[in-house]
Amino acid sequence: MQILLTLDKINEVYFRLSFNDFSELRKIHEHFKVMVDGAKFSPRYQAGIWDGKISPIDLRTQTVPIGLWKQILEYCQANDIKYKFLNMDPLELFKDDFFSHAFIDKYTETQIEESLPFCLRDNQKLAVYYAMQYKKCILLLATGFGKSIVIFELIRLLYATSRADRIMLVVPNINLVNQMRSNFIDDYFWEECDDKCYLLSGETKPKDKIEISKNEINKPILITTWQSIIRKPEPWFKQWDALIIDETHGVTNSGTSLQNISKKCTEARYKIGLTGTLSESEIDQQTVIGYVGPIAYVVKSKELIKEGVLSKIQIYNYVIRYDEETSLKGLSKDYHAEIELVESIPERMTIISDIIKQVDGEENFLVLAKHVKHMKEIEEYLKTNLDPKYTVKRIDGTIKGSIREDIRIEMSEAKNFILVASFATASTGINIPKLHNVIFAASYKGKIKILQAVGRALRLHKTKDGAKLYDIVDDFSEKQKTGRRIHKNHSYKHYEKRKVFYDIEGFPYEEIDIQL
Secondary structure, three states, X not given: OOOEEEEEEOXXXXXXXXXXXXXXXXXXXXXXXEEOOOHHHOHHHHOOOOOOEEOOOEOOOOEEEHHHXXXXXXXXXXXXXXXXXXXOOHHHHHOOOOOOHHHHHHHHHHHHHHOOOOOOOHHHHHHHHHHHXXXXXXXXXXXXXXXXXXXHHHHHHHXXXXXXXXXXXXXXXXXXXXXXXXXXXXXXXXXXXXXXXXXXXXXXXXXXXXXXXXXXXXOOEEEEEHHHOOOOOHHHHOOXXXXXXXXXXXXXXXXXXXXXXXXXXXXXXXXXEEEOOOOOOHHHHHHHHHHOOOEEEEEOHHHHHHOOOEOOEEEEEEEEEOOHHHHHHHHOOOHHHHHHHHHOOOHHHHXXXXXXXXXXXXXXXXXXXXXXXXXXXXXXXXXXHOOOOOEEEEEOOOOOHHHHHHHHHHHHHOOOEEEEEEHHHHOOOOOOOOOOEEEEOOOOXXXXXXXXXXXXXXXXXXXXXXXXXEEEEEEOOEEOOOOOEEEOOHHHHHHHHHHXXXXXXXXXXXXXXXXO
């Protein structure tokens, strides 16, 4: 018997899968199973009653996230399964030929005549083209690509062509709500921005859960943080025809907030996600593709550096070796205790200040750390021990969004400016072209945050020939006489992970050994 799969579109989030042989549903369910991060720590996994995997295909409802359509069809082709779509044209569902290359070229040329003071690059036009063609997709665009101009063009196109009357742009933090508006008005000269765009930022209070109508947002375009809308009731999300998610890697298996927002937008014909990189986790990749769409276009940093769109970068890895007593202390501790030890070593501060002092000229610095206490200590040390010509300021989660934006603008025009910040607040969405140097003052291993942090320095500026990253590494490792490390501490293992990222992205680096 020829196996037949019927795909029935329930809404803009899910398909229902119907096989003429029910056993095939179990097979496809098993095929799409992936390992859950941290599953090995689950008592159910350890007891042998769960294999640690989950599938995006729900056997009870027979549904699958619509963004996985490409993988579903590939599975059918590989297994000689015929498929058909119920009550819909698959070409209309997955493709919009109205937005041809010629149309995008003509539209962007018209934009230049009307308002834009510059031409879009060919790869920026391609990003717009793929997003409009495929409706539900992910654009993997390296930091510094110019995502905001792509978002701007997508919003204008969707609204101007009546493809979407209600458009929601979700950004990761308060900074970016204000920064996006600033880009639209100051950089792209969109005079109607304030008439068309409603800005929403800050956490939604519990009382906002009740009786929220469509009229609450009285403009066709909403620019918001996810925190501001996460508690809205499900009916509120049905008003949106298009959902654009900046830093869409946050739609993960564990990051339920952005995932839930995408799930609730059941009427959004367009779902477009933009990010520089996706998580290495297989389950997270499956989740973001499922609830946004397949990857449609990829541009990496090394391509943009080669084209001269981004600045060249040189990484200097300062590997600190400590005395035997300190090394033994560090090697014997768990991760959190090791970080506490590292942050308590006063001599380590001198390395940060020495890096700044050795740089000639009037360059700006971004010093990244993890904990507020450590950031405050770095800020105070630099203010006390550096020449008064340096301006030292700090941003973290406790600093209001409007103040962060003021600091960003100040730094964009300043000389000898040092910004001490957390990876969380400064690695995402802080646009400071006049940034010459980045210092990693704390250990970090997350791919997304690391590459975003490097990307802060890659933007071109007339005052720099290239960017520099100083990666401070704490090495408590036990070595053999040959120099080979046999027991490595947590921070050093994180450093090895970062080097893999640098290699993949083509960022050149060199090691500098320092003995404290």
